[in-house]
Amino acid sequence: MSEEKIVVSARCPIRTTLELIGGKWKLIILQQLSRHEELRLSELKKLIPDISEKMLIQELKTLVDGNLALRKNYGEVPPRVGYSISEKGKHIEPLIAEMVRFAKNYEKPD
Amino acid sequence: MSEEKIVVSARCPIRTTLELIGGKWKLIILQQLSRHEELRLSELKKLIPDISEKMLIQELKTLVDGNLALRKNYGEVPPRVGYSISEKGKHIEPLIAEMVRFAKNYEKPD
DNA sequence: TACAGTACTAACCTTTTTGTAAGTATGTCT
DNA sequence: AGACATACTTACAAAAAGGTTAGTACTGTA
Numbered sequence: 001m002s003e004e005k006i007v008v009s010a011r012c013p014i015r016t017t018l019e020l021i022g023g024k025w026k027l028i029i030l031q032q033l034s035r036h037e038e039l040r041l042s043e044l045k046k047l048i049p050d051i052s053e054k055m056l057i058q059e060l061k062t063l064v065d066g067n068l069a070l071r072k073n074y075g076e077v078p079p080r081v082g083y084s085i086s087e088k089g090k091h092i093e094p095l096i097a098e099m100v101r102f103a104k105n106y107e108k109p110d
Numbered sequence: 111m112s113e114e115k116i117v118v119s120a121r122c123p124i125r126t127t128l129e130l131i132g133g134k135w136k137l138i139i140l141q142q143l144s145r146h147e148e149l150r151l152s153e154l155k156k157l158i159p160d161i162s163e164k165m166l167i168q169e170l171k172t173l174v175d176g177n178l179a180l181r182k183n184y185g186e187v188p189p190r191v192g193y194s195i196s197e198k199g200k201h202i203e204p205l206i207a208e209m210v211r212f213a214k215n216y217e218k219p220d
Numbered sequence: 221t222a223c224a225g226t227a228c229t230a231a232c233c234t235t236t237t238t239g240t241a242a243g244t245a246t247g248t249c250t
Numbered sequence: 251a252g253a254c255a256t257a258c259t260t261a262c263a264a265a266a267a268g269g270t271t272a273g274t275a276c277t278g279t280a
Contacts, residue, residue: 013213078226103123
C-alpha cells in the first residue's frame, strides 16, 4: 500500500530553460559555439575575455552534461580538445535572436 | 590632453537582456502579468505559490524600475495596488514563447 | 635545464541571490 | 478592544554563483 506519490506536474518550461541556460555565461558560450564550427578552450577564452578559466571550463562541462554542447578529445599531446554545439544546442539560436531583438527594442527611445 | 577613454562598446544585447530578466523569478512574474489585465500582490502570490513575499515584492520593484511592469496605487484603504505589464514588457512575450519551444524540444526523445 | 603551451583540478574566498521571520501603517468589522 | 486584511519593510541567515590563485601532467623548444 501507500503508493509513492507520483509527481506528474509537467515541469514549467520556463524553469526548465532557465536551468539549462541560466546564469551569466552559458548563453554567451553557446552563442560563440553556434557561430564557429569548433572551438578550443584557448579560442573561447579569447572570444570571451572576461570569463575566468574556471567558469569557462565549469560551464562547458555543464553544457556538455546537458547535451547542449559536444566535447571532442583528440587524444593528442599537448592536449587538444574541441568544443562545438550539439543538435539540441542549435535550438537556442532563435532564442538568442529573440533576446537580441528584445534588448534592441528595450533600448529604443519611447 | 589625455582624453578620457570613452567606452563605446555597444553593450552586448544578451547581457542587457540577462540583466533585465535574469534570475529565478522575473520571467515567471512577467509571464503572469502578460496574461492578466492587472494583478494584485495577493493574486500573484496565488499564481506563483512557491515565491516568497519578499522576493515577489522585490522583483516587482525591479521590473517597475526597469519599465517592464507598471504599478498602480489606488490610494484606497486597506491598500490596493495593481500590477500590469508595460509596453516594453510586452516584448518579452515572443521571448517566453521561444523558451517554451526550446524546453519542449529539449525534452523530446532523440 | 628552464620555460612555454595545453586542458584541466582543487582549495579557498567573496559576492550575489534567495529565503525566513518578524514588524509597520492604516482602517474596517465584530 | 481585538482580530483581520493589505502592501510593504527590515534584519538576518543560508545557499548559490562567481572569482582568484596555485598546482597537475605531458611534451616541445630555447
